Amino acid sequence: MLKVHRDICGYCGCCVSVCKEGALELIDAYLEVGPGCTDCGVCAKACPVGALEVGRE
Amino acid sequence: MKKHYDLLMIGGGPAGAIAARTAAKAGLSACIVEKRPAIGAPVRCAEGIGMESLAEFVEPDPCFISAEMQRAAVVAPDGTTMMLDSESAGGKVGYVLDRKVFDRELVWQAAEAGADVAVKTRASAPIMSDGKICGATLEFCGTKTDVMADVVVAADGVESKFSKWCGVDTTVPLREIMSSAQYIVTDIDIDPHCTVFCLGNNVAPQGYLWVFPKGDRTANVGIGISGIKSGNGHRAKDYLDRYMASKFPNGKTIEWIVGGVSVCRPLACTVADGLIIAGDAARVVDPLTGGGIYNAMYTGDLAAKVAIDAIEKGDTSKDALMTYDKQWRESTMGKTIERNYHIKEYMINLTDAKLNAIIQTATSINLKEFSTLQLAKELLKRNPKLILELAVLKNLIT
Numbered sequence: 001m002l003k004v005h006r007d008i009c010g011y012c013g014c015c016v017s018v019c020k021e022g023a024l025e026l027i028d029a030y031l032e033v034g035p036g037c038t039d040c041g042v043c044a045k046a047c048p049v050g051a052l053e054v055g056r057e
Numbered sequence: 058m059k060k061h062y063d064l065l066m067i068g069g070g071p072a073g074a075i076a077a078r079t080a081a082k083a084g085l086s087a088c089i090v091e092k093r094p095a096i097g098a099p100v101r102c103a104e105g106i107g108m109e110s111l112a113e114f115v116e117p118d119p120c121f122i123s124a125e126m127q128r129a130a131v132v133a134p135d136g137t138t139m140m141l142d143s144e145s146a147g148g149k150v151g152y153v154l155d156r157k158v159f160d161r162e163l164v165w166q167a168a169e170a171g172a173d174v175a176v177k178t179r180a181s182a183p184i185m186s187d188g189k190i191c192g193a194t195l196e197f198c199g200t201k202t203d204v205m206a207d208v209v210v211a212a213d214g215v216e217s218k219f220s221k222w223c224g225v226d227t228t229v230p231l232r233e234i235m236s237s238a239q240y241i242v243t244d245i246d247i248d249p250h251c252t253v254f255c256l257g258n259n260v261a262p263q264g265y266l267w268v269f270p271k272g273d274r275t276a277n278v279g280i281g282i283s284g285i286k287s288g289n290g291h292r293a294k295d296y297l298d299r300y301m302a303s304k305f306p307n308g309k310t311i312e313w314i315v316g317g318v319s320v321c322r323p324l325a326c327t328v329a330d331g332l333i334i335a336g337d338a339a340r341v342v343d344p345l346t347g348g349g350i351y352n353a354m355y356t357g358d359l360a361a362k363v364a365i366d367a368i369e370k371g372d373t374s375k376d377a378l379m380t381y382d383k384q385w386r387e388s389t390m391g392k393t394i395e396r397n398y399h400i401k402e403y404m405i406n407l408t409d410a411k412l413n414a415i416i417q418t419a420t421s422i423n424l425k426e427f428s429t430l431q432l433a434k435e436l437l438k439r440n441p442k443l444i445l446e447l448a449v450l451k452n453l454i455t
Contacts, residue, residue, distance in 0.1 A: 012237075015319060017217070047287070
């Protein structure tokens, strides 16, 4: 399960653009993780600040 | 807000605002939907734009121009600096904008022309009928409203969702997302009319670090690195903090922003039945520079023009809207994107040693026109040896 460190997140949407599953959505200043997330970790890698963490990491 | 518009723009950035302005000026009903509570904020941009590019769509006004640029410096990994000056009259080549004011000005102009604007309003789903997009469900403070439109313009930026919901794959490959961070730093010693670009695999892997002045002692100091080079301990923010500590240890950061910039090829197709995709959402950012303001305004304007024509003729099918896709690809913008994509692909594979050699070729260049194409041509002229080195590029630029 993808964990969003909300104290670090800059709600920029960089992660949303690389999500193949379309599981992420940026709703103003809140990053929503949908049920389509497969824990692939691409978003966590792209994040400019390290706000995302996948469970198995 | 009405129940039906000729054009509905998802996103209140430059693409959506110009599309709405063009449509409203032509007498069509138009509405801009912006999910954020304020137009222009938060900024997700280094704010640079060419002088002529800006003037094509809006009269330059000091109220949204932070600084005027006269030259650029390209810094090699070994620190060698190549100065780029312009031969053009007055030497003014570009601007660093104040996007908060600029974006608001564009939306203002659209509103003045007759467009409606809804802020803190999110398009949460497309309304489809027989596979055709014919509107959007809009959410405002917990209330859902269905708004119909002859043509929906998806101008929802890098984090675009609307086109994806309509079945268009907008995913940016990890290696082609520039994972970015930027600080507005004040109280620093800079050349207030010079943009600085720093290259190198230890500085900004497969990207660059920039210093774009916003005043005498203030600048946007930012960085973009490839998503594939990003990870714990070596993220965009880590590289930027390192640069700040070495170059501007006493600078004061008055704004902290992050973002993603796509440097991939544009979407394979930027239209669908009842839908046109414009700006960053269409992935039309210049892949070499990461610049997207002009391309957003250009595609926003063209989207509206094609939509107006299609609505007049009573056919807003994908086939009818394909004119948009075809026209921007054949435009100077479209061709520049394609050419700069190849240059970018070449550049990201250069070793630091090669980057140093290329930049050492010329430590000062006076450009007739301030463009990456002119720069590449000048470099070749000065060092014929580079023709072998840059064989791939030569075919692209001559």
